[in-house]
């Protein structure tokens with residue numbers, strides 16, 4: 169039977185290859201039709217008619233010499249039918265439609281999508297041939313090949329009915345038809361023109377900046393020259409003074425003019441020194457100045473420190489429906505299920521008016537800050553304000569002799585003066601000799617999730633698991649790839665925005681990852697936060713086999729689920745080892761190209777994101793038992809595509825233990841109650857100064873970024889999950905592996921024992937190694953079956969319990985003992 173199958177060449181071709189061959193053949197037929205129409209000659213048909221069946225065998229005097237059509241007799245015949253009898257040259261649309269059909273078959277696209285364009289093409293063909301026919305009937309100004317007989321005939325009937333009105337009707341119909349086509353292209357054309365326009369604008373802006381920079385440079389050079397000249401003058405004056413002192417010593421008194429002149433010189437020198445030093449500082453403009461133009465410069469007469477106000481332009485919006493378009497083609501590439509990504513229109517649009525910059529507030533804050541610092545004798549040379557969605561960062565450039573730590577020590581004073589809760593001091597701003605003071609805006613801007621998802625940055629990203637948390641103080645979208653983190657630890661007091669944050673993470677992933685590539689394990693001891701995602705269980709959730717509750721809410725189930733995820737991790741390691749690849753991406757690529765055999769247990773591996781909303785509840789009831797699998801997953805799961813997102817509202821050391829912390833380098837802190845809590849999560853203060861409602865700090869080992877978390881509300885989550893849930897999806901949620909039963913020594917019922925059981929037992933005893941992959945290799949069976957046999961060997965007492973990624977111990981030393989076991993079992 170197997171042999172027969174092998175011999176059958178066509179049945180061995182996979183579906184996709186067959187479609188590709190069919191697609192190419194259809195396109196070839198279209199090409200031939202096109203050639204025959206293109207080389208149509210009205211005289212050919214007369215020749216064809218004069219031929220008889222024996223003509224095709226006449227080689228020297230054959231029809232080939234008399235027929236001008238490139239495709240000979242057949243070409244002449246077909247082109248005569250299409251061009252002369254039917255629709256004239258407009259019938260060229262027919263091979264175009266056939267070629268498109270071939271292309272769709274070749275690419276295995278949905279043929280349904282071709283329906284309307286094909287119908288449109290045929291309609292335009294008939295219409296155009298009728299219009300040509302009408303003019304031919306009236307004026308005979310050109311050959312009838314333009315309209316074909318049927319065009320002339322239909323035009324004649326219409327003219328009989330409507331007279332001159334028929335051509336008006338035909339032209340209007342043609343205009344409307346073309347408008348439908350042009351309308352689409354017009355949009356694109358406008359977009360192209362717009363992008364040219366913005367390119368041109370940014371070039372002009374760059375030139376302007378360059379010009380300003382040169383101007384500044386010249387100014388500085390001039391000032392430096394002035395300083396040098398002054399110094400030379402001062403040197404000369406000093407020499408003169410010394411001479412005078414000498415002469416005073418010698419009893420000659422200094423004149424009053426000399427004394428006045430000397431003190432004037434001293435003043436000038438001091439002024440020049442100050443200017444030079446500030447010029448030095450200017451040479452290192454703050455980050456914001458380098459990147460953005462000041463929106464406004466506020467200069468008060470009574471105050472010589474200028475403040476420049478910057479508002480980041482934010483990331484470029486993605487063009488209309490770009491995300492939907494990309495997602496549509498992504499969904500098509502995965503034929504395992506028919507799936508439609510949620511559209512961008514399910515998300516609430518932000519109101520048009522952006523956050524207004526309150527210059528009065530900025531001026532007032534500047535006045536308070538400078539006033540306070542002045543009282544402590546701290547001189548500030550310049551100040552920039554960068555206005556973010558939630559807070560404004562005041563960047564202060566202190567005079568060179570001011571110690572930065574001194575400013576930090578007045579933090580409390582500043583807080584009191586600005587009466588601002590949430591004032592945070594960054595001293596110094598990393599890599600710069602400036603100090604940052606973040607003061608919350610009196611009116612804050614809500615960052616809608618749509619405004620981060622519908623950006624070019626997010627839409628065009630090639631990250632595997634992209635998460636756009638929200639916006640930074642410079643209004644830029646802050647985006648990470650979860651695969652690179654590779655896990656997230658989130659802490660924040662009640663009401664600080666954690667749950668919204670988790671929804672943001674999930675929403676971003678739902679908008680970018682196909683259900684075949686991503687599964688969530690959701691653990692929600694609070695029982696409400698993640699319940700909405702029950703809707704998407706057949707698409708995106710992974711569960712324990714036999715579980716009827718896709719969202720895990722009780723601690724025992726949570727432990728079992730995490731153990732099962734750990735088992736999945738071990739299985740994945742084995743699969744990667746067998747496939748000789750280092751990470752899940754390469755594994756899936758290899759699997760998708762058909763290099764890995766399903767029979768050996770290979771399968772497409774989706775990313776698994778384990779979301780735990782409220783670690784504290786689990787730690788309180790299960791302690792170490794829950795900590796262990798979490799730590800193990802966090803340590804090892806990186807390469808095989810399992811990522812953890814763990815949140816807690818109690819960032820105390822008995823919840824976020826040293827072991828957990830050590831394995832989660834990427835951490836997010838929302839507002840917490842105390843500095844101690846902030847230290848537990850971030851290893852430094854700062855989170856206690858946040859102002860809630862999604863105001864967060866992100867730390868990934870290095871620096872820290874303050875971000876306003878994007879807001880996604882329950883209605884939006886509901887819309888998205890119902891949209892996904894209403895589609896058919898997979899038959900059931902993704903099944904995590906079954907975990908080992910603790911009870912030992914109960915053999916499986918006899919009729920369940922695998923046919924390979926005895927053989928497998930002998931192999932295991934011979935090699936003294938209880939490993940699934942050994943059985944797979946030796947018995948040429950799949951992973952699941954080998955795993956089941958190992959479980960049975962364990963129940964029969966041949967091998968020891970499961971020990972993670974290392975092989976099980978073998979309890980039986982030789983075949984004699986093994987035979988005894990076989991006897992006991994009756995196999």
Ligand SMILES: Nc1ncnc2c1ncn2[C@@H]1O[C@H](COP(=O)(O)OP(=O)(O)OP(=O)(O)O)[C@@H](O)[C@H]1O
Pocket residue numbers: 614615660661662663664665666667668669817861862863876877878879880
């Ligand atoms: N990014 C945000 N932008 C604007 N408002 C927000 C944002 N995040 C949260 N909020 C507001 O704060 C409220 C509380 O947020 P959320 O429920 O996420 O807090 P939480 O930390 O999960 O609290 P709990 O632990 O009690 O569930 C929300 O109802 C919303 O009004």
